[in-house]
């Protein structure tokens with residue numbers, strides 16, 4: 059039902075995609091599987107069926123800033139997050155899993171994010187993040203949280219998957235926007251950000267700017283006006 063509704067409402071936006079094929083490749087990743095044993099690789103056919111296109115100079119990564127980053131990108135067209143892509147926008151906020159011996163998709167009673175690491179939802183976001191980072195090109199932006207002590211957390215998807223896949227043959231720079239949400243706890247000299255710089259390929263330039271949330275989500279400001 060949800061699928062039909064989605065197709066009706068959104069397929070025209072993605073006219074180059076074959077929605078029936080994408081849906082069946084999506085299902086194949088988890089239907090009939092133990093919901094704690096779905097690997098990232100299970101989504102390879104899905105990513106191949108709905109590949110991410112590089113959007114050079116517009117790609118926005120984030121960590122611990124989910125609300126503020128989407129508040130910001132929603133109001134302007136200048137940046138593209140994973141959640142603005144076909145797969146990201148459809149699956150954001152959803153829970154799904156299968157069951158061994160069943161051909162159904164369940165949306166309740168599925169393992170939570172940390173219940174087991176190879177759950178269908180987490181593996182999807184890991185795989186999709188990897189694919190999104192694989193096409194990162196030009197000047198890339200990352201919105202990190204300046205109200206926590208470790209804005210570049212080793213266990214985050216951004217640190218453990220995305221940064222590791224940034225490729226200097228395609229990417230010119232990584233521009234960190236450190237957003238202060240409630241109170242300023244860290245600045246660009248933060249130790250975890252030094253780790254981030256070390257992780258980057260030599261050919262990728264690194265910049266960091268501190269901004270306050272009010273500025274980053276202000277719809278009046280044009281692209282880049284805040285930093």
Ligand code: AVW
Pocket residue numbers: 118119120121122123124139140171172187190213214215216217220
């Ligand atoms: P995040 P990431 N329980 O803000 O760098 C439930 O840490 O990891 O940023 N849900 C969770 C949990 C948890 N313990 N941990 C993470 N999540 C989910 C894709 C939750 O939905 C984009 F391209 C949370 O809002 C970004 O550059 C989300 O994962 C990058 O990966 C993000 O956790 C953000 O991942």
